[in-house]
Amino acid sequence: xxxxTIVFVPPCQAACPINTDVRGYVSALARxxxxxxxxxxxxxxxxxxxxxxxxxxxxxxxxxxxxxxxxVAIRALKRYASDHTKHLTFTQKPxxxxxxxxxxxxxxxxxxxxxxxxxxxxxKVTIFEAQHVLGGLLSEGIxxxxxxxxxxxxxxxxxxxxxxxxRTGVSLGKDFTIxxxxxxxxxxxxxxxxxxxxxxxxxxxxxxxxxSGVEFLKQTDRGNTSFLGENVLVIGGGHTAVDAxxxxxxxxxxxxxxxxxxxxxxxxxxxxxxxxAELEGVKFIYLAxxxxxxxxxxxxRVKFVRMELGEPDPSGRRRPVPVKDSEFDLEADAVILAIGxxxxxxxxxQDGLKVxxxxxxxxxxxxxxxxxxGVFAAGDVVTGPMSxxxxxxxxxxxxxxxxxxxxxxxxxxxxxxxxxRSLDEPLVSLIHKSERWQMPVLPVEKRKSTFDxxxxxxxxxxACREALRCLNCGAGASxxxxxxxxxxxxxxxxxxxxxxxxxxxxxxxxxxxxxxICAAECPAxxxxxxxxxxxxxxxxxxxxxxxxxxxxxEIAVIGYYCRYHDPLGPPLDNDEIYWIARCCTGRLKESQxxxxxxxxxxxxxxxLCLSDECRFRQGSYWVTEHMKRxxxxxxxxxxxxxxxxxxxDEEDFTGFREKLExxxxxPLRKGKKVxx
Amino acid sequence: xxxxxxxxxxxxxxxxxxxxxxxxxxxxxxxSVCMSGGEKQVELLSSALRMARNREGNQIxxxxxxxxxxxxxxxxxxxxxxxxxxxxxxxxxxxAGVQGISEWMKNVEVxxxxxxxxxxxxxxQGKWVEICAACGDCVLGMTGGICPVTSCPKGIxxxxxxxxxxxxxxxxxxxxxxxxxxxxxxKELGKLDELKKEIGAKDxxxxxxxxxxxxxxxxxxxVS
Numbered sequence: 001x002x003x004x005t006i007v008f009v010p011p012c013q014a015a016c017p018i019n020t021d022v023r024g025y026v027s028a029l030a031r032x033x034x035x036x037x038x039x040x041x042x043x044x045x046x047x048x049x050x051x052x053x054x055x056x057x058x059x060x061x062x063x064x065x066x067x068x069x070x071x072v073a074i075r076a077l078k079r080y081a082s083d084h085t086k087h088l089t090f091t092q093k094p095x096x097x098x099x100x101x102x103x104x105x106x107x108x109x110x111x112x113x114x115x116x117x118x119x120x121x122x123x124k125v126t127i128f129e130a131q132h133v134l135g136g137l138l139s140e141g142i143x144x145x146x147x148x149x150x151x152x153x154x155x156x157x158x159x160x161x162x163x164x165x166x167r168t169g170v171s172l173g174k175d176f177t178i179x180x181x182x183x184x185x186x187x188x189x190x191x192x193x194x195x196x197x198x199x200x201x202x203x204x205x206x207x208x209x210x211x212s213g214v215e216f217l218k219q220t221d222r223g224n225t226s227f228l229g230e231n232v233l234v235i236g237g238g239h240t241a242v243d244a245x246x247x248x249x250x251x252x253x254x255x256x257x258x259x260x261x262x263x264x265x266x267x268x269x270x271x272x273x274x275x276x277a278e279l280e281g282v283k284f285i286y287l288a289x290x291x292x293x294x295x296x297x298x299x300x301r302v303k304f305v306r307m308e309l310g311e312p313d314p315s316g317r318r319r320p321v322p323v324k325d326s327e328f329d330l331e332a333d334a335v336i337l338a339i340g341x342x343x344x345x346x347x348x349x350q351d352g353l354k355v356x357x358x359x360x361x362x363x364x365x366x367x368x369x370x371x372x373x374g375v376f377a378a379g380d381v382v383t384g385p386m387s388x389x390x391x392x393x394x395x396x397x398x399x400x401x402x403x404x405x406x407x408x409x410x411x412x413x414x415x416x417x418x419x420x421r422s423l424d425e426p427l428v429s430l431i432h433k434s435e436r437w438q439m440p441v442l443p444v445e446k447r448k449s450t451f452d453x454x455x456x457x458x459x460x461x462x463a464c465r466e467a468l469r470c471l472n473c474g475a476g477a478s479x480x481x482x483x484x485x486x487x488x489x490x491x492x493x494x495x496x497x498x499x500x501x502x503x504x505x506x507x508x509x510x511x512x513x514x515x516x517i518c519a520a521e522c523p524a525x526x527x528x529x530x531x532x533x534x535x536x537x538x539x540x541x542x543x544x545x546x547x548x549x550x551x552x553x554e555i556a557v558i559g560y561y562c563r564y565h566d567p568l569g570p571p572l573d574n575d576e577i578y579w580i581a582r583c584c585t586g587r588l589k590e591s592q593x594x595x596x597x598x599x600x601x602x603x604x605x606x607x608l609c610l611s612d613e614c615r616f617r618q619g620s621y622w623v624t625e626h627m628k629r630x631x632x633x634x635x636x637x638x639x640x641x642x643x644x645x646x647x648x649d650e651e652d653f654t655g656f657r658e659k660l661e662x663x664x665x666x667p668l669r670k671g672k673k674v675x676x
Numbered sequence: 677x678x679x680x681x682x683x684x685x686x687x688x689x690x691x692x693x694x695x696x697x698x699x700x701x702x703x704x705x706x707x708s709v710c711m712s713g714g715e716k717q718v719e720l721l722s723s724a725l726r727m728a729r730n731r732e733g734n735q736i737x738x739x740x741x742x743x744x745x746x747x748x749x750x751x752x753x754x755x756x757x758x759x760x761x762x763x764x765x766x767x768x769x770x771x772a773g774v775q776g777i778s779e780w781m782k783n784v785e786v787x788x789x790x791x792x793x794x795x796x797x798x799x800x801q802g803k804w805v806e807i808c809a810a811c812g813d814c815v816l817g818m819t820g821g822i823c824p825v826t827s828c829p830k831g832i833x834x835x836x837x838x839x840x841x842x843x844x845x846x847x848x849x850x851x852x853x854x855x856x857x858x859x860x861x862x863k864e865l866g867k868l869d870e871l872k873k874e875i876g877a878k879d880x881x882x883x884x885x886x887x888x889x890x891x892x893x894x895x896x897x898x899v900s
Contacts, residue, residue, distance in 0.1 A: 482709035482715065483743075522716035522731040524742075526703060591719045598727055633720065636685035637728035667731045 004620040006418045008509065010473035012074060014419030015062035018044045018113075022059050022074055024476060027531065029077055029467035030563065031581070032460070035088060037081035042090055044428075046159050047109060047392065049151045051137055052079030053455065056270075056387040062419065067428050072470050076455075080269045080463040088148050090158060096122030099407050103128060103185040105172055108136025108390045110379030111191035112159055113395035114402075121403050126185070127164060130171035136193055138388070140218040143243050143443060144451045145250065149221070172346025178375060187374045187402050190348065191363065191395060194380035198340040200235070204293030205337075206493065209300075213338030220247055229333020230282040230591075231255045233302055235290055236338030237267040238385075239570055245282045250451055253324040256282050257330070260557030261289040261307050262321045276454060279444050291327065294336065301329050343381040353377070356474055360384055367396065367401035370642035376402055418509035420474050430495050432615045437466040464567045471581075475531040476512025476521055482526035489518035489527060494617040515616035516587025520626065529587070537580070537592050544578040545599050555660055560585050560595040563606035564615045571607045572650055576657070585609070585617030586626075591643065593630040598671045601644045603660050604630075605653065639667065678706040678770045679796035679804045680713060682721070683789060689728055690768060691787050695736065698725070699762040700789070701755075701777070702742030703769035710804055713768030713790055715742040721768070721789065746773025749780045759784045812882030815875055820861035825878075827854035833875045 008374035012022035021040050028036040041048045043306065053145035055075050102653070104111045107129040115125045133139045138152045159368055160166065170176060172192065172331045181188050190391065197212035199205045209229075219225075234245045237260035248256045260267060263286045264274060274284065285304075292303040306326035309318035351357050353370055355364040365369050368378035380386055386394075403409070412499070423431070440456040442464045447454055479489075483504035490498045490505060494515060498507045507518070519527040541558060548556040559577040561570055562585045570579035579599075582588060585606050596604050606627060611620040612645040624646060631641035640663055645656045692698055700722045703781065704830045707713030722738040729736040739762060743751045746769035759765065764785040767774045770792040777786045787898075794806035809826040818885055836855035839846030843856045847898045862868050 361837050482704060484704055484714060486709040486711065486714075487798075488801065489709065523711040523716050524708045525715040525719070589716065589719075591716070594720070594723050594727070598723060598730075631723045633685075638726050638731050639727055668727060 005416060006408065007416055008420055008474060009417045010475075011062035011064055011419045011422075012059035012072075012473075012512055014417045015058040017058070017390050017394060017604050019417065021042050021473060023470065026072065026074065026077055026467045026470045027472065027475070028080060030470065030567070030583075032464055032569070034081050034084045034463075038085040038088065038090075039076075041078060045392070046113060047138075047388075048078055049082040049149065050109075050157055051075070051389060051392075052082050052389055053151065054142060055389050058387075058389070059444065062421050064420075064473055065469060067423050068471075069433045070570075073436055073439070073466050075436075076439050077463060077467055079455075080458045083457050084460075084463075086154075091161065092120060094120055094122040094162065098122045098124075098406065100124070100186040101126065101184065102189060102638070104179045104189045104191065105181075105192055106130075106136060106191035106381075107134040107156075107166075108191060108193050108378070108379065108391060109138060110188070110193075110391040110395035110398075111136070112156065112190065112620070113392040114189050114378070114399040114443070115164050115395075116159045116162065117396055118402060119159075119164050119538070121399070123406075125164045128170055128172070128176065128181075129168045130192075130458075131168070132169050134166065134168065137144065137195070137214075139242075140221040141195075141214055141248050143217060143250075144219070144469045145246070145447065145454050146243065148282075148453050151243060173350065176349075178351040178353070178372070182374060183339060184279055187376065187405065189368070189395075189398055189402065189512035190353075190370075190377040190381060191379040191391075192348075192381050192400075193391075194343040194360075194385045196342050196344040197337060198342060199337060200339060202291050202293065204278045204295070204299070207295055207299040209295070209298040209333065209337045210292060210293060213244045213336050214341065215221050215633065216244055216336055219249070225251055226411050227251060228253055231331055231333045232257070232336065233330060233332040234336045234338060235302075235359050236259045236340070237262060237269060238338060238340075239269050240271070240341075241336075241338035242269040242277050242282075244276050244338055244656045246280055247446055248336075249277075249280045249282060252449075254281075257285060258282060259285045259288050259290070259302075259330075261287065262309065262317065263287060266309075266317045276441070280447055285330075286319065286329075289322065291510075298330055299335050302332050302335060303327055303329050333602050341385045342382075343384070345381070348381075353376060358384060365399055368398035369405075375407070376405075398445060404484055409472075412444075414482060417566060423471075424511055427497075427513075428496055430617065431513070432468045432613075432617075437462045437471065459567055468564055468567050472514045472531060475529070476509055476514035477507045477516070477527050477529055478509060478530060479507055480526045482524045484524040484526070486523055486528055488521055488523065492521055492618075492622075493518055496610070511613050511614060513620060515583075515584045517616065517622050520589045520622065521586045531583070538595060540580050541592075541601075542599065543594050544580060545596065545601060548578055548601075553655075555602040555665060556600070557603040557605055557656075558601045559605045559607060560593075562609050562619065565609040565613065566607065574645075574651060574653065575603065577653070584614075584616050584619040586614075586622035588623055588626055590626050590630040590633065593626060594633055597634070597643065597666055597668060600666060602666045602669075603645070603646050603656065606649050606655060608646045608648045677709055677796060677804075678772070678792060679705050679806070680711045680770045680790040680792040681792050682712055682768075684793055685728070688721075688766070688789055690723070692725065692736070692764065695763040697739070699739040699741060699758060699765045699769050700725075701746065701765050701769070702740075703746045703767070703773050704742055704834055705747075707790065707807040710740075710796070713770075715740075718742055718768060721766075722895045748883065749776070749820065752777055752780050755870045756781065805881050810883075810887075811878070811880075812887065813879045816876070818870065818873065818875055819858045820865055820867070822853045822858045824856060824858065826853055827857070828843075835871075835877060878900065 010023045025037040025040040038423050043504045057075045059074045060071040064073050102123050102125050104115050104127045107127050119125045134156050135152045232248045234241050245256045245258045263672040283383040287307045288304040290302050291305050293299050294301045306323040307320035310321040313319040345355045356362050361382050368376040376398045379391045442454050495513050497511045498505050516529050519529050558575045559579045562584050609620045631644050635641040648652050702718035718740050722740050739825040745751045766789045768789045774786050774788045795808040796804040797894050799805040811825050816863045840853040845851040845853050
């Protein structure tokens, strides 16, 4: 790790186990470009629709927007990107072709990701799946109202289209052994997950009517939907517990209660899911733990003891401890246990793999190397139950390790990402607040009787607006060696970020808000914006002027508008205005305002924002300043300063248009066609 | 710092009237700091010139370049290969830069795009104020760090004249009287007594032009 190069990435990206360029795709969505967004997502993620629905979104937990108001709804945006690009096909071709064959046991997110990576690298991959359907918990376990099965199957088919072979309905130990596989395959990757249900150690836990959560959800997914009874108790606080409870509601159980031994704050399922469950009628009892299951022939009652939170346990959560003499009984027609899962490793042990006390496979490190040559393991079978995205990351690391193992590449994958630090407090108070867009959901009444997807997904407008809430962390300004140390940037930054360094001005990329005002004002052109290249705007102007030359309107006006002010597109619909969006018009330089005239535009307008709404506080002040200076140049050059205008509505444009009418076309185009 | 400003555009246009290929040369030092002759202004002026000449139907080719300093031959040498491609160089440096190129590049015609104004001090964002007349005989040690030579329109050295009204100069009510400011500053410093000292006649021979400054000469002085 000594001479490792550190890469600073936005907090969302640093938090993502598969290193998704979140800022990149969110900013593409802010531009309304879902295709570019999905391309960025797919660079690292073969399961975007799945993750867009059920990812545990570590990115949102890390999002710095939360310091200001609420995190950007990144998962909902990912879903928007994948749902709105279904018409695209993403056929990727393997980069190489290697002769080695690899067997992957298990087709959950870890196995699928490893299969995808290895096939893309050029290996011959075969997936072995015990069930008849691929996907692991994605296909059987996570209810379809959260994750529709066709979404899962579509993405799996995309992955398999890389030429991956599949054997379903064959399980390790019964139908094949690792040793057997190693005769035909040069490497075996075990990703069988962690699905053996834990039972609370109390009396009566084997009474009929007590079910395992995962098993119950699996059976439901397979269509075995028998009525459990009027009164169902679900014990546990994870996703499985809440999923089981909401599934019961959908199966017609009128009285469903989740009992959790800690409080809502410690609940792994997350507040949003609990809220949705409550809306559907699920009741929650916190700080209670079962001590006895009782009943004649089948479970009828559960005795619970009240708990209270004591000292923190190794996981950092406060340990629940029983309160003396606080037992109480609850009636139950059925009980669903969802208190935890461990891998089912009996068969693996027989194959000679080492297993630790927790019942997970022992590996050398997070690349999944086991002590059996050519055998790798990762995902829940190594870590115990984790999230889908973590399982995917584990599959990716293992695929990398398998590749290095075959190709004798010595160096190990190292995570050199370092997150930009949090926003400084004084800065937080200067950042414009903007409410998070709530996910539209299916009406509660409809949910109780169907397994239709609850989250409906954003519409274009919601996605655009939500994407624009992104603070573009790390996409701001940097100063190069041409800095004349004039210190103008220190004096004009609306957020007070630039400071005088040893020799030049310095801008802390972790705090810069990327408005671009300093870059427009820098006399030495020494400030660069990582989200806008030096000639980007010039090229855009040339492109729209090319269009104007084809469309030959009577006059051609270039219009600049602020994307934050008008997220859905140009503020005015007019055939003579060729609009170009910028994330803040305050970043427009005088030369950029003038340039359209050089290539034949007859006028330039800037759509003015209301200064108190400006995301960057002073954008409208600076664009007005730059317009004045540009106007002076136009006057001096005889092009005419009246060809430049700030407009706020249609009426303004009509007035401007009349003025242009009297001035005639841009003298630089001399009566010929637009832009000629 | 030297403060310079762009000449009126019409004057520049007249100056370059007959030139077809022009190199606009920015300077990365003082004129960048006072935001009048750095890379950004080079881009803007070149765009303006192209447009104005196009409008006249008399196209011009404009090259753009900015170097760190135009007052040292080494910097000029770095771009000497550029010069033969142009009819003239339009320098956006102060007068020193213009003459530097003229001096070191004998066969290159240099034109000034700027009027060099003064040695100045930053007076808030985008503002500069003249602060030093480069008189060659500094008296700031006796005047509380405020220069009467520059700040007093008359440049008088011993107290205010009769034209001072309520602390303002008779030249303009916008100009504070330098000597009132000096008095107030000395009071703040608790050194009003020192104002009783006569500054004496100023040695204006130090201001004789062209001024010269040589390190070697100084060393010789010490030895002798």
